[in-house]
Amino acid sequence: MSKDRSLTIALIGNPNSGKTSLFNQLTGLHQKIGNFPGVTVDKKTGMMPVTGHPAAKIIDLPGTYSLYAKSKDEDVVTDVLINPAVKDSPDLLVVIVDVSNLKRNLLLFTQVKDLGYPTILVLNMGDLATRMGKGVDLQMLEKELGVQVLTINARTGDGISALKNTLLRSQTTNHQEFLDIREIVGEKVREQMNGHHLIRPYLALHSLLRRNAIDKDTAQSLEARETTLRYRKISKLVTDVEHNQPQKGLKIYTDRIDKILTHQIFGYIIFLGILFTIFQSIFAWATVPMNFIDHWIAQTSGWLGLVLPPGVFTDLLKDGIVPGVGGVVIFIPQIAILFAFIAILEESGYMARVVFLMDKIMRGVGLSGRSVVPLISGVACAIPAIMATRNIEHWKERLITIFVTPLISCSARLPVYTILIALVIPQRELLGIINLQGLVLLSLYLVGFFAAIGSAYLLKRIMHSSERSFLIMELPTYKMPRWKNVGIVILEKVKAFSFTAGKIIIAISIVLWVLSSYGPGEKIKHAEEYVRTTTSTLDLSKKEIDDRISSYKLEHSYAATLGHIIEPVIAPLGFNWKIGIALVTSFAAREVFVGTMATLYSIESSADNTTTIMSRMKDEKNPRTGKSFYTIPMGLSLMIFYAFAMQCMSTLAVVHRETKSWKWPFLQTIYMSGLAYLASFLVFRLFS
Amino acid sequence: MTKPRTLAQLKPGEQGEICCFKDDKLALKLLDMGCLPGTRVEMKFHAPLGDPICFSVDGYRLCLRKEEASSVSLVE
Numbered sequence: 085m086s087k088d089r090s091l092t093i094a095l096i097g098n099p100n101s102g103k104t105s106l107f108n109q110l111t112g113l114h115q116k117i118g119n120f121p122g123v124t125v126d127k128k129t130g131m132m133p134v135t136g137h138p139a140a141k142i143i144d145l146p147g148t149y150s151l152y153a154k155s156k157d158e159d160v161v162t163d164v165l166i167n168p169a170v171k172d173s174p175d176l177l178v179v180i181v182d183v184s185n186l187k188r189n190l191l192l193f194t195q196v197k198d199l200g201y202p203t204i205l206v207l208n209m210g211d212l213a214t215r216m217g218k219g220v221d222l223q224m225l226e227k228e229l230g231v232q233v234l235t236i237n238a239r240t241g242d243g244i245s246a247l248k249n250t251l252l253r254s255q256t257t258n259h260q261e262f263l264d265i266r267e268i269v270g271e272k273v274r275e276q277m278n279g280h281h282l283i284r285p286y287l288a289l290h291s292l293l294r295r296n297a298i299d300k301d302t303a304q305s306l307e308a309r310e311t312t313l314r315y316r317k318i319s320k321l322v323t324d325v326e327h328n329q330p331q332k333g334l335k336i337y338t339d340r341i342d343k344i345l346t347h348q349i350f351g352y353i354i355f356l357g358i359l360f361t362i363f364q365s366i367f368a369w370a371t372v373p374m375n376f377i378d379h380w381i382a383q384t385s386g387w388l389g390l391v392l393p394p395g396v397f398t399d400l401l402k403d404g405i406v407p408g409v410g411g412v413v414i415f416i417p418q419i420a421i422l423f424a425f426i427a428i429l430e431e432s433g434y435m436a437r438v439v440f441l442m443d444k445i446m447r448g449v450g451l452s453g454r455s456v457v458p459l460i461s462g463v464a465c466a467i468p469a470i471m472a473t474r475n476i477e478h479w480k481e482r483l484i485t486i487f488v489t490p491l492i493s494c495s496a497r498l499p500v501y502t503i504l505i506a507l508v509i510p511q512r513e514l515l516g517i518i519n520l521q522g523l524v525l526l527s528l529y530l531v532g533f534f535a536a537i538g539s540a541y542l543l544k545r546i547m548h549s550s551e552r553s554f555l556i557m558e559l560p561t562y563k564m565p566r567w568k569n570v571g572i573v574i575l576e577k578v579k580a581f582s583f584t585a586g587k588i589i590i591a592i593s594i595v596l597w598v599l600s601s602y603g604p605g606e607k608i609k610h611a612e613e614y615v616r617t618t619t620s621t622l623d624l625s626k627k628e629i630d631d632r633i634s635s636y637k638l639e640h641s642y643a644a645t646l647g648h649i650i651e652p653v654i655a656p657l658g659f660n661w662k663i664g665i666a667l668v669t670s671f672a673a674r675e676v677f678v679g680t681m682a683t684l685y686s687i688e689s690s691a692d693n694t695t696t697i698m699s700r701m702k703d704e705k706n707p708r709t710g711k712s713f714y715t716i717p718m719g720l721s722l723m724i725f726y727a728f729a730m731q732c733m734s735t736l737a738v739v740h741r742e743t744k745s746w747k748w749p750f751l752q753t754i755y756m757s758g759l760a761y762l763a764s765f766l767v768f769r770l771f772s
Numbered sequence: 773m774t775k776p777r778t779l780a781q782l783k784p785g786e787q788g789e790i791c792c793f794k795d796d797k798l799a800l801k802l803l804d805m806g807c808l809p810g811t812r813v814e815m816k817f818h819a820p821l822g823d824p825i826c827f828s829v830d831g832y833r834l835c836l837r838k839e840e841a842s843s844v845s846l847v848e
Contacts, residue, residue, distance in 0.1 A: 559833035
C-alpha cells in the first residue's frame, strides 16, 4: 500500500454478527451511500476519522455466510474481493465473528483468509456470549489461524479504540493457508489454476469460478467438498479453543419469547397489533410535522412574493421551486417514522419472525415472507416501502414486490378519495349501520390491496427466473435495539430519499409550473384585463378576482391545452378536459389533484375549505344532459383511476434507483395506467 | 424398505442426524449454514401454517421451508 493513498478497509461477516453495529462504531455519522453499478444492492462506505492520519475508508459489505454467493447481495462481497478491477479494492479485511456461534462464523473467515489479503479476526463478544460464559482461548486461536485476533463488544463499544489502533498499524502478513485448496481440486482444475498467474491458489480458484471457467457440476461438487473439509477442520479447532461451559439455559430467553410471538393465534394478533401501531403513528404522528412543513412552505412562498421584485424569476421561485422542495420535504416525517419502526423491528430480531409467520401465505402469489413489510409500508408511502425491499434476497420476488407495491393505496390518495367521495357518494346508511361513504373508502383500499396481490400472481406466472427461491434463514436471538443504530438508519433513508428522489421531484415541479403558467397565444398575458372587464359589473372582493384570474390563466395554459388534447382519450371514462388538466398536473404527485381542482374552480387555492370546492364542482353541468357533471359513475370511475394509475414521479425515481434501470419504472407506468384506464372504463360503463 | 425419514418429519423437540441431501443446489446453501452430514438437528417449532419450520443447529435457530427440510434425509 502506498503512503499517499488512504487505507481502505472492508468489513465482512455473517448476517446478525454485529457487523453494522461495528461499522457505525467505526464511522459514526461519516457515512455515505454508494452504489456499485450493475449490482442491485448497495454497499455502504464511511470514513473513520483518526487524528494524525488521513481518514481510513471503511466499506461495509452485505452480510453473507459464504464466499460462494447464493444471492445478489452476497455477490457484492465476492465481487469486491475477487474482481481485481473493482473500485475500492480493500487493503485490509476485518472479519467480524459472533462468538456465540463460532463454528458457523468461522467458515466465512477461513475462506476470506485464504484469499490472501491482510486479515484481522474480530470476535464480537455479545452480551449473550458473556452471559453464557463462553470463553475462547485467544492466543491459541491466533496461533492456529495465523492472524491477529481481537475482541470487541460492538453494541457497547468495548474494544473499539484498541481495534482502531490495530487497523492503522496492521500490515499483517497472511501467508499460511487454512485449507490447501490444491489438494482437493483435482487434476484438471489444478492445471487451470496453474495457468492463472496468481500467487494465491484460492483466489485463482475463485477467479476461475467467476469467469465460469469451470463446468457447473465440477464446481458444485468442489464447493461441497471444500465446505465440508473446512467445517471438519473448524470443528476440531473450535473444540480446542472454546472452553465450553455447560450450556444449559442457553437461549432460553429467545425460546420463551418465540413461544408467544410465533404462537398460532397470538403470533398473528401481535403482528396485527404492531401493524396497527405503525399505521396509527404514520397517520397520527406524522401529520403534525407535515402540517407544519406545509404551512412553512406556504409562508415562505408568500414571503418571497412580498420581498422579491415581481417577475418571472420570482414566480418560478415561489410557485415552482419552493413548493417543489416542499413536496420533497413533506414526506420526510413519514419516512423517518416508518424507518424508525422498521429499524427497531430489524434490530430486535422480530423481523425474521414476521418473515417466518407470513412466508407460506405470501408464497402463493409469488411473493415471499420478506415482502410483507414493504407492502405494509406502502399504505403510508410507496417510496420508503420500495426502499424497504432490499432485504428480499431473491431478485424475482424483490422485483415483483417493487412492481406491485405502488398499487397499495398510499396516503397521497387519501385527499383525492375524500373529496370525490364527499362529492358523489350520498351520506346514507346501509342496513341502518354501515356508512356508505366509509364503505366506499374501505373498498378503495381493498381494491388496491387485491390489485397488488393479483398483479403479483400474474407476474409470478409470466416472469422467469433461473434464480431459485428458498428460505434458509437464521432466526436471530432477540436483542434490545441500539438507538444509535436506529438513528443512523433513519438518517440514511431520509438522506437517500431527499437527494435521489428529491432532484427529480423538483425538476418535474418546475416543468409543471412552466406548463401551467404559460400558454399559447396572448390570452394569459391579458388574463387580468379580461377578468377585470368581464367581472366589473359584479361586486367581487380582491381575493375573488385574483382567484378568477388564476383560474383563467390555468384554463389557457399549456397544461389546459394538454387537457383538451387528452379529452377524447379520457371521455370514455366520463372525464372532461378539466379533469384532464388535473390528470396532467397530478402525474407528478396525486395530491396535486385537489390543488388543481381548487384553482380550476376558482376558489381559494390554499384553503382546505372542501365545501367550497365541492359546491363549485357540483355546479358543473354536463353540456349534453344538463345534469350535474359529477355523477356517481363518473366519481367512482375517477376514484378507481386514482387508485390504480401510476401518478407519482417520486415512486418512479425510487424504482429506478432500486432496480438500476428505466425498464421497470417504464413498464410499471404502462401497466398501472393501463389497468387504471381499463378499470375506470368498466366502472363507468357498469354504473352508468 | 421404507424411505428414510427427512428433517420435515421431525416433531417438535425431536432430534435427528443429517445423513444426506437430495437436492444438490440446496445442499450447498445448507452446508454454508453448518448443516453437514453427521450434524445433529433438533426441530423446535413450526410456523402456524405448518411451514416454514424452525430447527436448532449448532446452538442457533435455522428456519427452512418444509420443501427444503424434506430434501434432507436423516440417519436411520
